[in-house]
Amino acid sequence: MADSSSGSTSELIWSPPPNRDPPSRLTVFRKLIAEEHAVHLDSYADLWRWSCEHPAQFWEAVWNECGIIGQKADKWEAGVSKGDALYPAPMWFKGSRLNYAENLLRHCLPSSDADRDVPAVISTLEALPDSPHDFARTVFTRSELYDRVAHTSASLRHAGIRPGDVVAAYSSNDAHSLIAALATAAVGAVWCSVAAEAGPEAVLDRFETVRPRFIFSTGAVRYNGKRYGHLEKLGAVLKRLGELDGQGVLGVVVAPGPPGGPADEPTTSDELAAALSLSAGLAKCWSWGDFLSAHSTSSLSNGSGSTFASSYPPLNFERLDFNAPLTILFSSGTTGKPKAIVHRAGGLLIQLAKEHLLHSNLQPASPSGGGGDVFFQHTTLSWMMSPWGNASLISGATLVLYDGSPLRPSEGALFDLAAQEGITVFGTSAAWLAAVKRKDLRPKELHCDKLRIRQILSTGSPLGADVYPWIRDAIGTGSTEGEGSVLVGSITGGTDICSLFAGNNVDVPVYAGEIQAPNLGMHVAVLDAATGKERPYPPLAAAQDTKDEEEGELVCLTPFPCQPLGFWPLPSTPGADSQAQHAAEERYRASYYETFGPKAWAHGDWCAWTSNGGLVMKGRSDGTLNPGGVRIGTSEIYDVVIAAAATSSKGEKQKDELGLIIACLAVGLRVPDEGKPTMAGSGDEVVVLMLVLSQPAENWEALVAKVKQELRTRRSARHVPRFVCQVGDVPRTVNGKLAEVPAKKLLNGAPRAAVHASTLANAECLDEYSRLGQELRAELVKESKA
C-alpha cells in the first residue's frame, strides 16, 4: 500500500479524515492564525513555517487558544525573534504570572463548568497471574482529585515547604505521586522524581545535587509478579541526605504499597518512622493518610485517611513568574553525575498544552464515555514521559496511570487495560510495541468492540517501519482512515525539553517508519554534522534541493519557551555554592550549545527528513546508550566497573578477576533489521561493554558474571550489558578522554574510512572494533532467526 501520490515509497498507515466534523482544533487554529494575520496557511507545513518565523506572535496565540489561566502582562516583551540566540535561554512572557497546577486542574476547579463527578484519574497496578484482569484500580473523580491536591498542598505548607523549595518523589507511578506533584506545583515548590526501582546509589546521584527538602515515597512496590518492600532503600537515601549537611529533609510521606504485604509491615506514621530509623529532628515521617490531614492538627487521622474529607482546606495556587522553576529532570550524559535539568512552569505549560490540545486533539472525558478521551502513557517516575503524560489533565481527558511491568502477567496486559478503561490515546515505548508485534498479538480481535484506541504514541527509540502496519491492522481495523483507524504517532523530544520536537499530529498523514512532522513553534532543522549546512525541509524546498533521508544532527534554530532554565543549582538558586552554580551553568551551555554555537540547540540526536515532510530518527550522535528506549549515560556504567576493579585490586592479592580490569568502554549496538545489519536501520539497541585487562583472566565467565552482578545491584537490571567483550585497548582522544562515538560507528558497521579518528591518540585500536562488530551483529541476527 505505497502512497504514489506523494512520490514516496513508504506505506500509508493513517490519513486525517478529509471532511472531519467538527474539524480538529489544529485546523481551526491554522485558519484563525491565517485570518488574524492575513496570511495564506493552506497546510500544516505552512503553519509550522509561520510559527517558526514569528515566535512571539505564535506563542501568544497558543496562550490564547489554550486558555492559559494566569495574569498575562498587558504588554509582554518576548524580545524573541527568528534567528535569535538560544543561549543564554531567553525569558518568555516577562511579567506574567501563573500556576502550573491550577492550569492542569482547570476541569477540577469548583468554579469549572465541567462535570466534577467524571473520573479524572484512574490509578492501576500490575495484575497478578491468578487474577490477570484485576489491575487494583483506584478512581479519583475531578472533585476528589481537587480535594486531595488541596489537602496535600495545605499539609506541605504546614510542614514548612515554600515556593522554590525542592520536593522529591522516590516512588511508584501512581495517584499518590501525581497528587504530590500537583500539590508541590500548587505551592510553587520545585518537583523532581525517581522511580522506586532505582537503587539508593542512583537516587543519591540525583538527590545529592538537588538536596530535596521533602520526600514522597511508598512502602512497597509490585513488579514482575513480585512484591518488594521499599523502606530499606528509602532509609538508606534519607540517612545519606542527613549526613550531607546534618539537616536532611524536613519530612517524608510514605504511601501504602500494593495489597498483599506481610502482617507486620509498618503502616502508621510511628511504625514507619521506626522502620526508617529516623532520629528525632532529622526528619518527620507521615503515613499518606496522616499527611492528608496534617495541615489541620485538630483532625489528625488514624492513618486510614478517613477523616480527611471533613476538614476542607481551600486550594491556594501560588502564581509565580512564567519563568519560575517547576521541575527538575535528570538525564545522564557520558561524563559525570546525571544532569539536573531545570524546567520552567510557564514554558512547560504552554508547550504541553499545545501538544495535548492541538497536536493530539485531546477532548474532555464525558460521563457517558462517548467522544471524550481516556489518555494513557506507560512510564515510570524517572522518565520525562511521566510529567508529559500527567499534563494531559489540562484537556479534561481521563488519565490512566499504571505501575508495574508492561509484560506481566501476559504480553497483552496493557491491551487488557486499554479495553477495560476505554483508553483512546495509548502511549508506550517502541521497544514494547516491537516486542508485542513479534508475538503477533491481535488485540482488536481479542477485545472486539471494547478497544477504543485512536492514537498509539511511541517513543524511547525509533519505531521500526515494520511495526506500523501491524498497529494499523492488529490494533486498528486495518483501514487508514475513519472510524477505528489508528494514528501511529512516533514522538521525539526528550528529558532536555520535557516535551517534543516532532510527533503525533492529527492533521498530517502517517507513513511507516516516519515521525509525522515537526511540531509547531519548534524550528527543527537537520544539519550536516561536518559542515553545519542545513538539509532542506522537503515540503518547503524546491524538489532538486531535497534528498530523501540524508542524515544529520537534529537541531532547533529559534528559541522556544520550554528551553530549560539551566542545570541545578541555577545562578539564581538561593544559598547555593557559587562554584557549583558556575559548573552547572557551564555544563548546561556545553550540553546543548557547543556543537553549533548559541544559535542552534543540539542535544545529540541523529535524524533525516523524508520526502513526506516526516522525520526518521537514526540514533544518538553521542555516546549515550538507549537500550529498550531507556537512556543511560555511560558514566553510570564506568563508575561501577572502575570502582569494583579498584576495590578488588586493593587487597594484598588480587582476590578476584575484577582487579584485572584497567579500562572499559560501553556503546550501543543497533539490533539489525531482519538479519540485515545496517547503520541506518531503525529500532532498538543492546549495550556492549568492552573491557581492557592487565592480563588474561583465568576465568573469563566468572569475571563477566561479577561485572553484571555489580551493575545489577548498584545500578539496575537495565544497566547490565548484553555483551561483555575483551579488547586490546579503548579509543581515547589526545587529551585522554574516552571516545565512544568512533567505536560505536565501527561496531555498527560503518566502514573504517568513514570514521574520523584524527583527534584520537590511539586510532590503531579501532581495527579490532570493526571485526568485533561483525561478530556481534551476526550473533544478534542468529538469535533473531532462532
Ligand SMILES: CC(=O)CC(=O)O
Ligand atoms: C519524547 C522522547 O523523546 C522520550 C525519550 O525518548 O526520552
